[in-house]
Amino acid sequence: MGNRCAVIGVGQTHYTTKRRDVSIAGLVREAAARALEDAGLAWKDIDAVVIGKAPDLFEGVMMPEAYLADALGAAGKPMMRVHTAGSVGGSTALVGASLVQGGVHDRVLVVAFEKQSESNATWALSTHLPFSASLVVGAGGYFAPHIREYMRRSGAPEHIGTLVAVKDRLNALKNPYAHLRIPGISRQMVESTPMLWEPIRYLETCPSSDGACAMVLSSEKAVTGTPAWVLGTAMRSEPIFRAGRDTVNPQGGKDCAADVYRQAGITDPRREIDVAEVYVPFSWYEPMWLENLGFAAEGEGWKLTESGATALDGDIPWNASGGVLSSNPIGASGLIRFAEAALQVRGMAGEHQVDGARRALGHAYGGGAQFFAMWMVGSDKP
Amino acid sequence: MRDVAVVAFAQTRHSATDEGLGESELILPVLDEVRDASGLRTFGFTCSGSCDYLAGAPFSFVSALDALGAWPPISESHVEMDAAWALYEAWVRLQHGDVDTALVYGFGKSSQGDLREIMTLQLDPYYLAPLGLDQVSYAALQASARGADRAELDEIVRRSRAAGRDNPCALDLPDPEGDGYEVQPLRPYDVAPMTDGAAAVVLAAGDLARELCERPAWITGIAHRIEPHYLGMRDLARSASAAEAARAAGVGKGHVDVAELHAQFSHEEVILREALELPASTAVNPSGGPLAANPVMATGLIRIGEAARRITDGTASRAVGHAASGPCLQHNLVTVMEA
Numbered sequence: 001m002g003n004r005c006a007v008i009g010v011g012q013t014h015y016t017t018k019r020r021d022v023s024i025a026g027l028v029r030e031a032a033a034r035a036l037e038d039a040g041l042a043w044k045d046i047d048a049v050v051i052g053k054a055p056d057l058f059e060g061v062m063m064p065e066a067y068l069a070d071a072l073g074a075a076g077k078p079m080m081r082v083h084t085a086g087s088v089g090g091s092t093a094l095v096g097a098s099l100v101q102g103g104v105h106d107r108v109l110v111v112a113f114e115k116q117s118e119s120n121a122t123w124a125l126s127t128h129l130p131f132s133a134s135l136v137v138g139a140g141g142y143f144a145p146h147i148r149e150y151m152r153r154s155g156a157p158e159h160i161g162t163l164v165a166v167k168d169r170l171n172a173l174k175n176p177y178a179h180l181r182i183p184g185i186s187r188q189m190v191e192s193t194p195m196l197w198e199p200i201r202y203l204e205t206c207p208s209s210d211g212a213c214a215m216v217l218s219s220e221k222a223v224t225g226t227p228a229w230v231l232g233t234a235m236r237s238e239p240i241f242r243a244g245r246d247t248v249n250p251q252g253g254k255d256c257a258a259d260v261y262r263q264a265g266i267t268d269p270r271r272e273i274d275v276a277e278v279y280v281p282f283s284w285y286e287p288m289w290l291e292n293l294g295f296a297a298e299g300e301g302w303k304l305t306e307s308g309a310t311a312l313d314g315d316i317p318w319n320a321s322g323g324v325l326s327s328n329p330i331g332a333s334g335l336i337r338f339a340e341a342a343l344q345v346r347g348m349a350g351e352h353q354v355d356g357a358r359r360a361l362g363h364a365y366g367g368g369a370q371f372f373a374m375w376m377v378g379s380d381k382p
Numbered sequence: 383m384r385d386v387a388v389v390a391f392a393q394t395r396h397s398a399t400d401e402g403l404g405e406s407e408l409i410l411p412v413l414d415e416v417r418d419a420s421g422l423r424t425f426g427f428t429c430s431g432s433c434d435y436l437a438g439a440p441f442s443f444v445s446a447l448d449a450l451g452a453w454p455p456i457s458e459s460h461v462e463m464d465a466a467w468a469l470y471e472a473w474v475r476l477q478h479g480d481v482d483t484a485l486v487y488g489f490g491k492s493s494q495g496d497l498r499e500i501m502t503l504q505l506d507p508y509y510l511a512p513l514g515l516d517q518v519s520y521a522a523l524q525a526s527a528r529g530a531d532r533a534e535l536d537e538i539v540r541r542s543r544a545a546g547r548d549n550p551c552a553l554d555l556p557d558p559e560g561d562g563y564e565v566q567p568l569r570p571y572d573v574a575p576m577t578d579g580a581a582a583v584v585l586a587a588g589d590l591a592r593e594l595c596e597r598p599a600w601i602t603g604i605a606h607r608i609e610p611h612y613l614g615m616r617d618l619a620r621s622a623s624a625a626e627a628a629r630a631a632g633v634g635k636g637h638v639d640v641a642e643l644h645a646q647f648s649h650e651e652v653i654l655r656e657a658l659e660l661p662a663s664t665a666v667n668p669s670g671g672p673l674a675a676n677p678v679m680a681t682g683l684i685r686i687g688e689a690a691r692r693i694t695d696g697t698a699s700r701a702v703g704h705a706a707s708g709p710c711l712q713h714n715l716v717t718v719m720e721a
Contacts, residue, residue, distance in 0.1 A: 060503065061507045062433065062501075069610065078605070084459055235459055238454075251455050
């Protein structure tokens with residue numbers, strides 16, 4: 001793991017369908033400036049910038065770090081651009097943390113964004129490489145069969161997805177940055193929305209958001225303010241076309257979690273982790289990832305969801321911020337999970353704070369459920 | 383910092399036309415080659431560089447994992463940059479001390495589109511891209527700002543193409559001739575050729591590097607810097623970011639026997655030589671450089687690999703590999719390697 005690393009600043013934009021008032025540069029700068037303000041630092045205090053986003057086709061700007069260097073105060077500094085599909089926000093945090101853990105820099109600004117209103121992500125995702133035909137439209141088209149297979153294997157009742165959709169939107173009402181804030185959200189409301197990709201209904205999927213998130217990461221000697229200490233970091237990837245790969249409960253996710261728990265000294269995630277921010281873009285991914293991340297035995301994840309254990313007042317709150325189901329600037333969605341985990345252990349999550357949270361998990365996944373990025377953060381120095 | 387070295391390097395026999403290979407077919411042979419050369423089958427960390435816009439589809443790096451045979455799942459990351467930055471990320475990861483080996487690769491098939499137009503999409507989408515300024519045109523702006531001597535540029539191209547003809551991986555291009563301009567003051571031969579290709583490097587730390595390679599190319603300095611994007615905010619006649627990266631990497635701490643520079647236009651070599659303060663005794667781009675083969679997204683990594691190869695084969699004791707990104711050398715990475 002190398003040298004100690006801490007999150008000392010978090011900044012987010014309000015997530016919304018269209019940010020017409022800012023350019024892409026204005027959007028990322030807004031998040032970065034808020035992270036610096038949180039850390040009590042200025043642009044000059046930053047040694048390096050790491051930026052991440054999902055495919056460049058989403059905004060039609062190729063390798064946008066070149067254009068965004070100015071807005072992020074990177075001129076004269078090292079700047080890197082990360083792209084690991086949907087997990088990219090998480091990977092961006094990990095690449096930034098790596099620079100501190102490797103002893104290369106003391107303060108690194110990590111930023112991730114998506115301005116989905118610049119294009120149409122569903123169709124940008126439905127363009128395929130020459131000679132590789134695809135029969136699906138958008139991410140939902142890809143993941144719905146995996147969800148159906150989960151339901152078949154586990155025997156989960158059909159309303160579980162609805163429960164997650166309601167719970168995360170209830171949490172979003174407590175998060176001023178959340179995109180979908182739906183007063184009176186209820187099971188009936190979710191069940192009345194159109195079926196998009198069986199069994200995923202409209203309100204069981206994530207929104208298309210504009211937004212950016214940023215963090216200031218610091219070495220031990222450069223800490224300012226309230227740190228969230230990085231207790232463990234891991235990435236895992238597996239091939240999309242490998243025959244026999246389990247796309248419902250991917251090995252990469254299990255291995256990634258095992259690695260990060262080992263580093264953080266976690267042996268029983270359900271009991272030892274106080275809050276988790278997990279990448280759940282479709283409601284059913286909560287029970288699926290509960291199993292993949294070791295919070296429940298295989299086939300049992302939906303029971304945890306049904307029991308209310310993952311609600312804000314449950315014993316293991318998942319996505320207290322409202323999660324990806326409530327805000328989804330795609331490239332930033334992973335970084336938001338990592339940042340929300342940090343906010344929780346810093347005691348700075350506001351109305352959606354989990355009382356006494358000391359250890360939190362941040363998680364992101366991407367591609368065909370084949371790229372994973374995770375970290376554990378804590379209030380106590382490791 | 384922890385001692386890390388390049389212990390293996392491989393590249394495709396680059397081609398000037400689409401040979402019908404997919405990206406994963408391009409990289410598989412070079413991955414096999416560095417595995418054989420290093421004797422390693424698994425790596426502590428893997429990182430790659432590529433660009434979706436070359437394929438015109440999202441996630442062009444995803445299928446590379448199939449070529450890699452990433453099973454059991456691997457610790458892996460990707461930069462949407464030249465793979466030289468993937469090497470940088472891997473070098474940083476090796477500094478943590480818990481893993482000792484890294485695999486780095488990059489690939490690009492620019493034959494699938496019009497690179498000159500595609501690169502326009504890298505510009506500020508609000509103020510610059512709509513002007514339609516293409517890659518060769520903005521390079522020509524820089525060449526004009528530099529005011530490079532025509533005879534000097536011709537000699538750079540002549541030397542690069544001759545070296546390329548001696549390099550089995552580079553393209554066979556004739557000596558430069560003709561008076562026409564591509565975009566004044568650049569002639570067609572001042573522009574790197576369209577190329578498909580891939581490359582891979584293996585990094586190893588400490589004693590393991592010595593075990594895997596008779597003469598590892600030790601990375602004694604590696605640094606990169608970016609400059610403002612807007613061309614009007616920079617002195618295009620020089621490269622401040624290349625100079626600063628070179629200082630941070632310690633280029634001037636000893637004699638540089640060989641420098642492989644990521645110059646996609648002949649005048650960029652002039653600017654980079656000056657920024658890196660390379661003496662006339664330094665052999666520049668003995669591989670032919672990008673003017674003899676330019677598989678975009680692998681070209682920068684190949685510079686590091688070619689420089690490292692001069693160390694491992696004993697023909698140099700100190701070498702520099704340079705990579706660039708962004709319009710008009712906006713972003714520069716410098717690696718110093720020693721025997």
